[in-house]
Amino acid sequence: MSDPDVTTVVVNWNTVGLLDECLASILAATPPGVANDVVVVDNGSTDGSLEHLAAAWPHVRVLANPENVGFCRANNRAIRATRSPYLLLVNTDARLPVGGIDALLRYFEEDDRAAVVGPRLVYGDGAFQRWTAGRLPAAGSMAVYLFGLDRVGPRALRRRGLYLGADTRQPFRPAWVSSAVMAVRRAALDEIGLLDERIFVYMDDVDLCARAGAAGWHVWYAADVTATHFMGSSSRRATGRASPEALRALNRWYVRRHGRAAGLALRATELAGFTARAVLHGVAALGGRPGSRSQAAAHATHLRLALERIDA
Known part of the structure; x- marks a missing residue:
């Protein structure tokens, strides 16, 4: 056969x-x-x-x-x-x-x-569904994604984020x-x-x-x-709605592949990005924007995850 x-x-x-x-x-x-x-x-x-x-x-x-x-x-x-x-x-x-x-x-x-x-x-x-493809995790691709540069930045950045920008x-x-x-x-x-x-x-x-x-x-x-x-x-379409385990897995994989020093740089980018997102959505929630409160909470959760110890 x-x-x-x-x-x-x-x-x-x-x-x-x-x-x-x-x-x-x-x-x-x-x-x-x-x-x-x-x-x-x-x-x-x-x-x-x-x-x-x-x-x-x-x-x-x-x-x-x-x-x-x-x-x-x-x-x-x-x-x-x-x-x-x-x-x-x-x-x-x-x-x-x-x-x-x-x-x-x-x-x-x-x-x-x-x-x-x-x-x-x-x-x-x-x-x-933008989570279909993208660039490898790194401080640069994470920053492009977290700060929305893959969607509103220059054309050269549209495919440089962790996920597809468009x-x-x-x-x-x-x-x-x-x-x-x-x-x-x-x-x-x-x-x-x-x-x-x-x-x-x-x-x-x-x-x-x-x-x-x-x-x-x-x-x-x-x-x-x-x-x-x-x-x-x-609901997973919303930014920040991915499973917390996804972020843990990303950080664990990155440290295993690139070492703890590089992992710290990646997490520093995550801290900056998730803090900015949590603050922006928090301000929007105060203005009564629908869904902003849950978005702020989701980004605050990811902010805490970025501070977790990584067991590679």
Whole structure:
């Protein structure tokens, strides 16, 4: 039996309500003639996910972990258990468009150094999701993001922030793309290694793309392909609404990669940026601007997180 053309990996942890639409979108996005080995890795779910998969999706391969081993270890288990030349990582809260798989794989055909490809992501209502791609974390990219220079600054700064400053339909090569939907060339993983299993969740995509770029591989933002990523709640669109664990993971990864001195410089930038944001939203809240009070509180939380000790 020949190897499949692509393996699609879905990591599930107590999201049984998302599985049907996710898997249906993967099947609908698989073009005729393409053998897609769909693998669900379950991280010790207790919500009936395994029973539902067995009853509703008997042809989908399921790898069951007895406990939640994290995003990276779960994906790596599926990668090691499969042999296709291309991999597609899809979150349970993501939906692929019809024709999306073929469009993503085309980047590998057109660029033999393409290692990672990520599509443009939108929320459920179609609004652009700027957390899709960006530059590697550093004091400079963090400052551009925190002070809004990627959105209101000179054109030269629009792509120099931690996240995308503006929507675009023109494909380009950023430093990283989101693993909410991520296509990967297996040959690149054979060279640079799998996902870093020291990372439980968050920063897995940045780390993988950084290692790929350092080894001379290319990362592509496929802006001509649009997938939907719900992210659990539309409130996460608001600046400062990302999980506190995301900031902790970023700082931990940065210190591990660049050392504690560089980590202090990054956190100094975070302190300045989150302080400025908390003050501005606090003033706006006093003026009665809707949503400003919760924004100020969110930035104050991140300000406290920037002061935490980092255990790399």
